[in-house]
Amino acid sequence: MIHDALIAPFTDFAFMRRALAAVIALSLGGAPIGVFLMLRRMSLVGDAMAHAILPGAAIGFLLSGLNLFAMTTGGLIAGFAVALLAGLVSRSTGVKEDASLATFYLASLALGVTIVSIKGTNVDLLHVLFGNILAMDDPTLLLVAINATITLLVLALIYRPLVIESVDPLFLRTVSRAGGTAHLVFLALIVVNLVSGFQALGTLLAVGLMILPAGIARFWSRDITPMICIAVVSAIVSGYVGLVLSFQTRIPTGPAIILVAAALYAASVLFGSVGGMVRQLFPAPHLEA
Amino acid sequence: MSAQVQFSDVTLGYDRHPAVHHLTGEIASGALLAVIGPNGAGKSTLFRGLVGILRPLAGAILTGAVDARDIAYLPQSADIDRSFPISVFDFVGTGLWRTTGVFGGIGRAARDRIARALAAVGLTGFENRGIGTLSGGQMQRLLFARVLLQDARLIVLDEPFNAIDAKTSADLMALVEHWHAEQRTVIAALHDMDLVRHHFPDTLLLAREPVAWGATAEVLTADNLSAARRMCEAFDERAAACHVDPVSSKAA
Numbered sequence: 169m170i171h172d173a174l175i176a177p178f179t180d181f182a183f184m185r186r187a188l189a190a191v192i193a194l195s196l197g198g199a200p201i202g203v204f205l206m207l208r209r210m211s212l213v214g215d216a217m218a219h220a221i222l223p224g225a226a227i228g229f230l231l232s233g234l235n236l237f238a239m240t241t242g243g244l245i246a247g248f249a250v251a252l253l254a255g256l257v258s259r260s261t262g263v264k265e266d267a268s269l270a271t272f273y274l275a276s277l278a279l280g281v282t283i284v285s286i287k288g289t290n291v292d293l294l295h296v297l298f299g300n301i302l303a304m305d306d307p308t309l310l311l312v313a314i315n316a317t318i319t320l321l322v323l324a325l326i327y328r329p330l331v332i333e334s335v336d337p338l339f340l341r342t343v344s345r346a347g348g349t350a351h352l353v354f355l356a357l358i359v360v361n362l363v364s365g366f367q368a369l370g371t372l373l374a375v376g377l378m379i380l381p382a383g384i385a386r387f388w389s390r391d392i393t394p395m396i397c398i399a400v401v402s403a404i405v406s407g408y409v410g411l412v413l414s415f416q417t418r419i420p421t422g423p424a425i426i427l428v429a430a431a432l433y434a435a436s437v438l439f440g441s442v443g444g445m446v447r448q449l450f451p452a453p454h455l456e457a
Numbered sequence: 458m459s460a461q462v463q464f465s466d467v468t469l470g471y472d473r474h475p476a477v478h479h480l481t482g483e484i485a486s487g488a489l490l491a492v493i494g495p496n497g498a499g500k501s502t503l504f505r506g507l508v509g510i511l512r513p514l515a516g517a518i519l520t521g522a523v524d525a526r527d528i529a530y531l532p533q534s535a536d537i538d539r540s541f542p543i544s545v546f547d548f549v550g551t552g553l554w555r556t557t558g559v560f561g562g563i564g565r566a567a568r569d570r571i572a573r574a575l576a577a578v579g580l581t582g583f584e585n586r587g588i589g590t591l592s593g594g595q596m597q598r599l600l601f602a603r604v605l606l607q608d609a610r611l612i613v614l615d616e617p618f619n620a621i622d623a624k625t626s627a628d629l630m631a632l633v634e635h636w637h638a639e640q641r642t643v644i645a646a647l648h649d650m651d652l653v654r655h656h657f658p659d660t661l662l663l664a665r666e667p668v669a670w671g672a673t674a675e676v677l678t679a680d681n682l683s684a685a686r687r688m689c690e691a692f693d694e695r696a697a698a699c700h701v702d703p704v705s706s707k708a709a
Contacts, residue, residue, distance in 0.1 A: 332551050335541045342530045343554045392542045
């Protein structure tokens with residue numbers, strides 16, 4: 169019975185196995201990025217970037233139809249362009265990053281919607297907006313896995329300057345020039361992971377598997393390393409439970425995964441060991457010193 | 458002793474408005490220099506220029522053999538995100554950047570150095586606490602520990618004892634004297650005249666323009682101090698371009 173509900177879908181159907189593999193890869197790459205987005209108070213930046221990807225993907229779609237490689241390449245180019253332009257403008261003019269990014273992503277989103285509506289059908293639009301993790305073919309899955317690998321390797325390379333830049337940017341500026349590079353590389357990693365998520369969850373929900381696990385992790389740890397581990401694990405759990413839920417009910421897969429993550433988040437807000445509401449209502453006695 | 462820092466007709470400021478105007482002079486290697494002056498006199502601006510995060514509008518600041526990595530800078534209002542989940546140990550450890558860089562590991566020797574730095578500022582036992590849990594004075598001790606680890610030839614402290622109690626500032630001042638004894642060049646912006654008289658051999662009195670620069674006893678006269686107060690005139694939005702300096706050299 170339990171086997172039928174929790175394991176059989178994956179042993180019986182190849183598309184479910186691929187979906188599970190995709191969700192695990194997405195979690196490994198996206199969740200650590202999400203933790204940094206949250207700690208750098210950039211949670212909504214991810215959202216903005218997701219919209220910025222749209223015109224690139226739409227142009228890829230215009231040129232070669234529903235070809236995920238073309239759409240991914242287009243999305244990467246658009247996302248990098250917006251991220252780098254916004255980053256450069258804010259670094260060279262002193263305009264706050266969020267303000268310059270907002271400008272670029274709104275222009276980009278308008279362009280993307282224009283392009284999709286010139287040629288696309290409603291079905292295409294739905295696919296672009298919500299993705300379809302159950303339709304993962306092997307090349308796409310490979311792409312998602314490569315993206316996750318690149319993300320983890322690059323994150324390891326820029327980890328130290330990225331952390332110091334998050335805590336004390338002025339200090340890093342006085343000892344090294346790595347801060348600016350680390351920041352731009354980090355923006356690029358956001359794009360890479362959004363493009364991956366975009367295949368599976370669509371432009372609107374791609375950020376979900378990055379930000380929600382980070383939000384969950386914040387309620388269970390005070391230190392960044394365990395925070396990243398918790399975020400990855402909760403993203404994988406959300407993905408797995410979401411897939412099972414979607415298989416057994418009529419809930420579409422992408423929203424199911426994000427809803428499970430949201431439920432975990434709600435539970436963390438209530439019962440989390442670091443600042444959870446229940447913990448605050450019934451505090452342990454204070455210490456002697 | 459040879460000069461560690463040379464200011465040659467430096468003007469520093471924001472949007473063409475000078476905050477430090479036509480400063481010329483030099484700081485000897487191993488000097489212990491207090492920079493005093495009213496609020497808005499340009500002390501912080503001078504330091505920002507000195508450590509290289511603000512480009513001079515005119516003139517040049519020459520730090521000679523000391524490169525940017527050999528300068529430890531403690532800003533007045535450190536732009537530190539104290540909600541970031543990083544431990545005291547790791548935070549202080551970033552002071553070892555010059556030896557570890559982006560990839561270098563923190564070995565046993567480095568751990569010992571971090572532990573000794575924390576002990577020197579009286580923060581032993583705080584290693585695993587988050588930086589968000591520290592008080593203002595403890596945070597300042599933490600920042601001094603990081604400066605200690607930076608092991609820099611030139612140490613620039615911008616109002617290090619603001620809002621710090623007497624015990625803490627005495628402890629930290631002892632560290633400053635220790636650095637002085639080690640022949641490091643230390644420059645500190647201060648408001649406590651007694652502290653300056655007791656501990657700093659040299660003083661620069663700044664009020665946008667240098668009012669006096671030399672031995673502390675000769676600088677800290679009633680005449681100089683009141684002159685400094687008068688000279689900190691209000692910001693003039695429509696100030697004309699300054700023509701005092703005919704050969705404005707490009708900053709290095």
